Amino acid sequence: MTYANPEALVSTKWLADHLQATNVRVVDATWYLPNEGRKGIHTHNEGHIPGAVFFDIDEIADTDSDLPHMLPSPEKFSSQVRKLGLGDGVRIVVYDANGGFMAACRVWWMFRAFGHEDIAVLDGGLPKWVAEGRPLDDLPTEVQERHFTARFNNFLVRNVDQLIANVDTNKEQVIDVRSPGRFAGKEAEPRVGLRSGHIPGSINVPVPMIMDPENDFTVRPGAEIQANLDAAGLDPKRPLVASCGSGVTACVVGFGLYLIGHKEVAIYDGSWTEWGGREDTPVTLD
Numbered sequence: 001m002t003y004a005n006p007e008a009l010v011s012t013k014w015l016a017d018h019l020q021a022t023n024v025r026v027v028d029a030t031w032y033l034p035n036e037g038r039k040g041i042h043t044h045n046e047g048h049i050p051g052a053v054f055f056d057i058d059e060i061a062d063t064d065s066d067l068p069h070m071l072p073s074p075e076k077f078s079s080q081v082r083k084l085g086l087g088d089g090v091r092i093v094v095y096d097a098n099g100g101f102m103a104a105c106r107v108w109w110m111f112r113a114f115g116h117e118d119i120a121v122l123d124g125g126l127p128k129w130v131a132e133g134r135p136l137d138d139l140p141t142e143v144q145e146r147h148f149t150a151r152f153n154n155f156l157v158r159n160v161d162q163l164i165a166n167v168d169t170n171k172e173q174v175i176d177v178r179s180p181g182r183f184a185g186k187e188a189e190p191r192v193g194l195r196s197g198h199i200p201g202s203i204n205v206p207v208p209m210i211m212d213p214e215n216d217f218t219v220r221p222g223a224e225i226q227a228n229l230d231a232a233g234l235d236p237k238r239p240l241v242a243s244c245g246s247g248v249t250a251c252v253v254g255f256g257l258y259l260i261g262h263k264e265v266a267i268y269d270g271s272w273t274e275w276g277g278r279e280d281t282p283v284t285l286d
Contacts, residue, residue: 003222004261008108010120013131015093019051025086026052027094030126031103031248034068035190043097047136049129053084053143055094055107057248067270069106071157077114087146088116095122095129102207102216104253109267115151121255128216145191158241158268160275165231166241167200167282175200175233177244178255178272185285190245194276197283198273199243205232207249210256227259229257243268243275 001011019026028048030040044054060080062070072080076080086092092111096104104121111119122129130136158172166172176198181187183204185196198204209228212220220228229236240262242250254265268275275281 003259005259005263008255008258009123009219010093011123011176012132012134015049015122015129016134017050019049021091021234023090025090025092026050027055027084027086027104027107028052028097028126029055029094029103029107030097031057031106032043033099033190033245040098040103045130045169048141049095049126050096050137051134052137053086055081055084057103057106057110060110060200067274069242069248070269074114075153077110078148078150081111082145082148083143085143086144087148090118090146092116092119094119097126101125101211101219101250102249105255106248107157109251109254113153115149115153124216124218128218131216138223155264157267158266160268160270160278160281161274163199163243163268163275164243164281165285170201171173172241172266174268175205175209175234175240175242175250175253176202176272177205177242177249179206180204182245182272189272189276191273191277193271195283196276197285199275200284201234202243202280203232205229205242205253207252210252219256219259223273225256225260235251240265241268242266243271245271246273247271 004162020272026049028044032038041054062072094104096106101121108119142238176183182196211217242254244250250267254267257265
């Protein structure tokens with residue numbers, strides 16, 4: 001089974017061959033969990049793919065929210081990405097230095113949520129690029145501002161009220177991307193103060209079902225992704241919503257589903273940081 005939408009994924013060879021293309025822009029989306037004690041900008045400054053600009057998901061966000069890296073307004077998103085030289089008429093390739101491409105998928109989803117479809121994820125991310133001996137740069141990338149037209153697609157986003165209502169209606173299949181231990185409430189959450197467990201009726205589809213950590217953190221073939229989703233009990237005929245700890249790794253499963261043909265997988269932006277941090281949201285360990 002080949003990918004239904006292969007244009008969303010590019011190889012390190014493809015990027016190396018197109019680094020000088022005038023219509024290609026490279027984005028470093030490196031991000032770390034709060035308990036890892038490191039910032040993505042530090043990794044970027046130490047060495048990035050030549051021409052890459054750094055996209056900070058914690059800053060290009062709704063910084064007035066109590067929740068981490070929530071989607072910003074279309075106006076703020078447009079203003080911030082324009083300053084990075086990202087805009088209309090360019091093909092964006094986004095990568096991540098931490099775990100292959102987890103935060104890269106978040107940025108991929110953000111651009112799609114604001115109407116920019118010409119964006120792809122680098123398969124294997126920076127770890128694969130470095131393993132192949134490809135060049136890095138530690139100097140800031142000079143950019144020329146470019147207009148970005150934001151067209152918000154609310155079909156790709158879900159909020160807590162919609163997820164609460166869905167517990168009763170069960171109209172949408174909710175996918176929980178966290179580890180099996182966190183899903184079952186047997187492992188502590190990386191953010192303190194959160195309840196353990198999962199949204200009633202959700203199914204567990206951990207990131208390794210999409211990304212292969214044993215193979216340079218590359219995306220699994222389409223047939224493997226489909227088989228893993230079938231084994232997890234996913235019903236592809238129902239509308240799909242992905243959730244995780246804070247809306248980042250959910251986008252990995254959203255990306256994997258996109259590759260095999262599901263273009264409108266929504267992301268619960270607040271994810272478990274919001275759901276597990278409230279007292280009025282139902283939680284189960286079953």
